[in-house]
Amino acid sequence: MRTSNHLIGVLNFLTFLLSIPILGGGIWLSSRANNTDCLKFLQWPLIIIGISIMVVSLAGFAGACYRNTFLLRLYLVVMFCVIAVLIGFIIFAYVVTDKGSGRSLVNKGYLDYYLEDYSGWLEERVATDGYWGKISSCIRDSKVCRKLARNFNDQPETADMFFQRKLTPVQSGCCKPPTDCAFMYQNETVWMPGTGLIANNPDCTKWNNDQQELCYSCDSCKAGVLASLKKSWRKVSVINIIVMIILVIVYIVAYYAYRNNRRMDNDESYGEARMTKSQPSAFHL
Structure with missing residues (x-):
């Protein structure tokens, strides 16, 4: 006993x-x-x-x-x-x-994320405007995009160096425009429209170089949050x-x-x- x-x-x-x-x-x-x-x-x-x-x-x-x-x-x-x-x-x-998962890109170290690759209860929970307003505000307050900046010998990071970086899903989806928008790199969070045709992607028109806006309203940002959660x-x-x-x-x-x-x-x-x-x-x- x-x-x-x-x-x-x-x-x-x-x-x-x-x-x-x-x-x-x-x-x-x-x-x-x-x-x-x-x-x-x-x-x-x-x-x-x-x-x-x-x-x-x-x-x-x-x-x-x-x-x-x-x-x-x-x-x-x-x-x-x-x-x-x-x-x-x-x-x-x-x-x-x-x-859902990220899409690999040619000659890029990071992945791109698209909301249509995700579905189900969690996607609806994140993408709903009522929830996304709080989530995007949290991402903005976390300063995750500001932390992307790098300097080498007091020189800013070049485009080739940035393209080889391993970005987190949130960094890739929220801090830069989708790659198929063909924007021109200026620095980690400043991109200018290219001279070629812009892809049929609504996120291309949502990108804003204002550091308080960036791609926080983009579907790619929502997809990045879903990928990070997963x-x-x-x-x-x-x-x-x-x-x-x-x-x-x-x-x-x-x-x-x-x-x-x-x-x-x-x-x-x-x-x-x-x-x-x-x-x-x-x-x-």
Whole structure:
């Protein structure tokens, strides 16, 4: 019996430790939401799941230490629900970030992003005017485009040097016009219309050299945010899948340890001998 309790205590301590990377992933997404991705509701499910696992693990640990059957039973029920929610969140994250990717360009180190490559719930959430006004304001306040400027030996970056840079999706989509617009490079955030034909792309007319405007109203900027979200979510989802698999294994072991504990409580109370016969024959004086 003591061995079962010790095992359940160890397993609860392990689940407590496993809650840390989940909570950390939510906090990381929160920092991304404030500085890069600018979509500020996606991190809360992970933070809530991480805190829930942490609290439930502490309850299960206390139940194992004090042999409190109610706390152990509560731990198993709530942990089952938390694991189910975590699995659902992982599936949801992959479904909403399934479509869309950047388009490679000839002799360019960066990718271009187009909103028509994306679809589904997340695309509607980002592209809607009510949401995009807040997102674009967040991107502008983050000064992500201003940080593009580079100098080499007190000389500004040349066009050839810029074209070979590895830009983030938000930098590529929001801080420069789409490549098919054929604008002429002046510096990282100043581009002039070329002499050739401009592509049939509405973003070409939305570009503005005003540093408060740039391409913040462009569909390419919205696509860049979606690509950045997809990249962030996929990184966190890999960690979540690993943690989820370990949690399921730990839960199964804890369940069987709990059943063994209950069986021992029912068959033989602590400090009492087990009866040798279920029905004693005759009463002897």
